[in-house]
Amino acid sequence: MSEHEHHSHEPHAEHAQRTLSPMELRVRALETLLTEKGYIDPAALDVLIDAYQTKIGPRNGARVVARAWCDAEFRRWLLADATAAIASLGLTGRQGEHMVAVENTPQVHNLVVCTLCSCYPWAVLGLPPTWYKSAPYRARAVKDPRGVLKEFGVELPETTQIRIWDSTAEIRYLVLPQRPAGSEDLSEQQLANLVTRDSMIGTGLPGKDA
Amino acid sequence: MSYHSHADLGGQDVRDAIVMEPEGELFHTPWEPRVMALVVAMGPTGLSNIDMNRAARETLPNYRDLSYYEIWLAALEKLLLQKGVLGDSPSPPKQVLRAELVAAAISKGSAFSRTPTGPARYALGQRVRTIAVQPAHHTRLPAYARGKVGIVDRVHGAHVFPDTNAQGLGESPQWLYTVAFNEQELWGGQGLNQRSTISVDAFEPYLEPA
Numbered sequence: 508m509s510e511h512e513h514h515s516h517e518p519h520a521e522h523a524q525r526t527l528s529p530m531e532l533r534v535r536a537l538e539t540l541l542t543e544k545g546y547i548d549p550a551a552l553d554v555l556i557d558a559y560q561t562k563i564g565p566r567n568g569a570r571v572v573a574r575a576w577c578d579a580e581f582r583r584w585l586l587a588d589a590t591a592a593i594a595s596l597g598l599t600g601r602q603g604e605h606m607v608a609v610e611n612t613p614q615v616h617n618l619v620v621c622t623l624c625s626c627y628p629w630a631v632l633g634l635p636p637t638w639y640k641s642a643p644y645r646a647r648a649v650k651d652p653r654g655v656l657k658e659f660g661v662e663l664p665e666t667t668q669i670r671i672w673d674s675t676a677e678i679r680y681l682v683l684p685q686r687p688a689g690s691e692d693l694s695e696q697q698l699a700n701l702v703t704r705d706s707m708i709g710t711g712l713p714g715k716d717a
Numbered sequence: 718m719s720y721h722s723h724a725d726l727g728g729q730d731v732r733d734a735i736v737m738e739p740e741g742e743l744f745h746t747p748w749e750p751r752v753m754a755l756v757v758a759m760g761p762t763g764l765s766n767i768d769m770n771r772a773a774r775e776t777l778p779n780y781r782d783l784s785y786y787e788i789w790l791a792a793l794e795k796l797l798l799q800k801g802v803l804g805d806s807p808s809p810p811k812q813v814l815r816a817e818l819v820a821a822a823i824s825k826g827s828a829f830s831r832t833p834t835g836p837a838r839y840a841l842g843q844r845v846r847t848i849a850v851q852p853a854h855h856t857r858l859p860a861y862a863r864g865k866v867g868i869v870d871r872v873h874g875a876h877v878f879p880d881t882n883a884q885g886l887g888e889s890p891q892w893l894y895t896v897a898f899n900e901q902e903l904w905g906g907q908g909l910n911q912r913s914t915i916s917v918d919a920f921e922p923y924l925e926p927a
Binding site: 528530531533534535537538540541544545546547548550551552553554555556558559560563564565599600601602603604605607620622623624625630633634636637638640641642643644645646647648649650651652653655658659665666667668669670671672673674675676677678703704 | 722724725726727728729730731732733734735736737738740742743745746747748750751752753754755757758759762764771774775781784785787790793794797802803807809810813814815816818819820822823824825826827828829830857858859861862871873876877879893895903904909911912913914915916917918919920
């Protein structure tokens, strides 16, 4: 960071100065101020970013789903007490404190949204995708779920009941998708590879866009 | 004093397309991860709570013009100004999230469940009507679900009550329920008829017997 504070005439340094966007400058200024005032440890920001870029993401949720597909007892536990079942796989904490798992069946398809902000099960899915936080998804998911699903390339039979979960409190929802047909011979790890982020939100089906 | 949330989007007429995003694509500018981490790292300082943060975000007059991380940044700046952190004698942080504590803090999270102060007023399967009034403060009952009759689908125990917590009036734990509504009850004659059921997570003060 300190190189940016020098008034260097080296072309490289000047170039680096110029390429900072107004938003970058604004965020850097705030970060510097909060560091100086003793509110944050900038090294903690690096660790946080790394955690959500490399450790906490939808592959965690995929492990939960694959386990539920392979282990009937785990599936029952997940549906009865998702917080505890998910914690047994070492997945706990921030934005996953109060989990509910909802199961897709041939009769029912589940879809998760947060119409009021961006509530999302970080512990199992990581940071929410931009569309999940966007106005069109939040506005339409509750009123026109079939239209929304169609945008995601998912067309359900007319007879399928759609169950929409608006995350308006601190309960976080994980969709347990249906195990794909013809996956009987796959290992738990191979099954996990079929589980997409969107299939755990309800906007996708497993094996479709992994 | 009037209070207006610009974030209550469920059921609104927003026609923009939903923009898909691949799983690994978490950030779109170099400053977005810093904002995410700044907001998370400010949690332990105790400067504000999650409900104050949401209130600060949803009342930004230009909420609908901002990207989600722009909303987070603008709300953080607003709170810092309100709390006097940018002034000469800010109140000291309760706790600073040091780099070495990040992993433990993430896996610990912060539970929102509390010991109930009385018995639950409603039971599983009971018909309830949501209140129709829009309070003049932060609340978590979406406009589309006000004054509607639904069925108690889950009982979650007592949780921190956002309405008081956002105003700095304490946690005032309340029973939390998932209340499910038939699509006709919510959208009436608008007749999308999608075979859908929509639920919200509603705190007991949002409900009346039906």
